[in-house]
Amino acid sequence: MQKLYDVVIIGAGPAGLTAAIYAARGAASTLVVAGEKWGGQLMLTTQVENFPGFPKGVLGPDLMLKMRRQAEALGAEFLENNITAVDFKVRPFHLSSKSQLLKTKTVIIATGALTAWLGVPGEKELIGRGVSTCAPCDAPFFKGKVVAVVGGGDTAMEEASILTKYVSKVYLIHRRDTFRASAATQNKVTKNPKIEIIWNTEVLRVEGKSRVESLELKNNNTNKTSELKVDGVFIAIGHRPDSDIFKGQVEMDNRGFITNNHMGRHTATSVPGVYVAGDVADSHYKQAITAAGCGCMAAMDAIFYLTEIALDK
Numbered sequence: 001m002q003k004l005y006d007v008v009i010i011g012a013g014p015a016g017l018t019a020a021i022y023a024a025r026g027a028a029s030t031l032v033v034a035g036e037k038w039g040g041q042l043m044l045t046t047q048v049e050n051f052p053g054f055p056k057g058v059l060g061p062d063l064m065l066k067m068r069r070q071a072e073a074l075g076a077e078f079l080e081n082n083i084t085a086v087d088f089k090v091r092p093f094h095l096s097s098k099s100q101l102l103k104t105k106t107v108i109i110a111t112g113a114l115t116a117w118l119g120v121p122g123e124k125e126l127i128g129r130g131v132s133t134c135a136p137c138d139a140p141f142f143k144g145k146v147v148a149v150v151g152g153g154d155t156a157m158e159e160a161s162i163l164t165k166y167v168s169k170v171y172l173i174h175r176r177d178t179f180r181a182s183a184a185t186q187n188k189v190t191k192n193p194k195i196e197i198i199w200n201t202e203v204l205r206v207e208g209k210s211r212v213e214s215l216e217l218k219n220n221n222t223n224k225t226s227e228l229k230v231d232g233v234f235i236a237i238g239h240r241p242d243s244d245i246f247k248g249q250v251e252m253d254n255r256g257f258i259t260n261n262h263m264g265r266h267t268a269t270s271v272p273g274v275y276v277a278g279d280v281a282d283s284h285y286k287q288a289i290t291a292a293g294c295g296c297m298a299a300m301d302a303i304f305y306l307t308e309i310a311l312d313k
Contacts, residue, residue, distance in 0.1 A: 004103050005031045006094055007302050008257040010083050011242075012068065012109035013040020014288040015278025018295030019108045019302075020071035026303040031104070033097065039064040040112050041279075042288055045128060049140060051288055060128075063288075081090050088249045088271045105309065106273045106302040109250075109258060110295060111242040113279035113286070118150065118235060122206030128213025130232040133239075135162040136287065142167050142232050148215060150203055151177060151236035157185035159236045164194040171228060173198045175220060198228075206233060241280045250274060259284050267298040275301050 007023040008014045012034035023030040042048065045060030048071065055062075079097070082185050087094040088107070096101040115133050117123060123131055132138040133151075139162055149160045152174040160170050172189060177199050179186050191196050197215070204225065205216035215228045241256045251259045251270035258276045262268040268277040277298040278291035 002101075002103060003029075004017075005029050006104070006294055006297075006306055007031070007106050007108060007299070008033060008093075008095060008102055009108040009110055010095070011112055011278070012038035012078070013042065013064070013110060013112045013113070013278060013291060013296035014067065014108035015196065015298070016029040016040075016108070017064065017067040017071055018074040018111060018292040019023065019277055019299040020295075021074060022296050022299035023108075023182040023302060024071060024074035024076040026299065028299075028303055028306060030071075032071065032076055032078050033095070033102070034078050034080050035082050036080060038068075038078075038080060038231065040291075041133075041237060045134075045137065047141065048137070048288070050137065056117070083245060085247060087248055088274055089274075093273070106275065106305055107267070108161040108267075108298045108302060109243075109246060109274065109280055110278045110291075110298070111280045112243050112291075115235070116240065117302065118203055118237070120203055120205055122208065123235070126206055126208055126212050127279070129210060130208060131206060132232060132234050133236070134161040134286070135234055138232075138234075139163050139166045139218070141303045144168050145169070145231035147227065147232040148203075148228065148230045149234045149236055150174075151238075152179045152181065153236070153238065154185050154251065155238065156182045156236035157181045159188050159234050160195050161185075163190050163234065164192055167194070170195045171198055171230065173201050173203060175202045175218070176200065201235070221300035239279070239286070240284075244281050245275070250276075255283065257281055265301045265304075267294060269303045273302075273305055 006028035007030045009032045042060035047057045081097040085096040092103045146169045148171040191273040200220045207214045243256045258281045275298040277294035
């Protein structure tokens with residue numbers, strides 16, 4: 001007979017793993033569908049200094065492994081497979097993977113967000129060694145150094161502004177001659193003496209052996225290439241929520257972020273029994289600790305829902 005889970009968590013970043021800890025500890029049968037690449041964006045991060053409990057910092061992959069082991073020790077099961085389709089219109093809910101059909105009373109969506117990358121040589125190879133997508137996370141590692149930010153939206157403006165508190169200089173590289181960011185964030189950047197804007201320019205290559213050393217640039221007006229010496233580069237051309245398989249199943253905004261705060265519960269989606277946590281619903285904070293906090297809330301909301309179901313029987 002096929003097992004019916006109390007809680008299935010889709011995703012195994014800070015949100016999903018924290019949800020697993022709380023759900024399993026709450027005596028709910030819990031399965032984490034971790035995906036073929038589990039651990040979320042912290043698996044691409046080196047030193048994490050802003051997660052509570054680690055005064056000397058912790059490597060991103062080590063933090064994720066500790067969280068996973070804690071969830072496993074409490075009884076959570078793990079499936080390293082990808083969910084390919086969901087059906088929230090039936091009860092219990094149906095979740096399909098390549099190998100099997102899962103059935104569950106509740107679901108916690110914690111699939112996170114996907115970073116938009118430049119797709120140039122050297123970029124992926126130097127992630128965590130000078131290539132970053134998060135200034136609040138990594139800016140302290142670049143104290144007194146020279147860095148570049150690539151992008152032209154609000155995220156790029158915010159990244160550049162945060163970096164100026166630590167670095168000696170920021171080059172803000174944008175492929176067009178105007179920013180798409182709001183006037184307020186643009187104003188911050190243009191008035192900051194530490195920021196130099198490089199217009200109409202694209203990054204062709206990230207250079208460096210063990211760490212980022214320079215960028216190969218191309219001017220889009222003249223097609224001339226040049227080299228820019230930097231110690232790091234922050235890619236800020238956007239994130240998109242990893243929510244495609246949930247389209248038509250739960251409400252989401254026009255950017256694909258799953259909406260929450262339904263039915264008086266902060267993590268509740270538009271479908272009773274389906275909850276959401278982390279970057280797939282968070283378009284603002286995008287931090288490991290806020291994702292973890294939401295994972296805790298989602299698990300507590302799911303357990304409350306399961307209790308209500310039991311009382312109704």
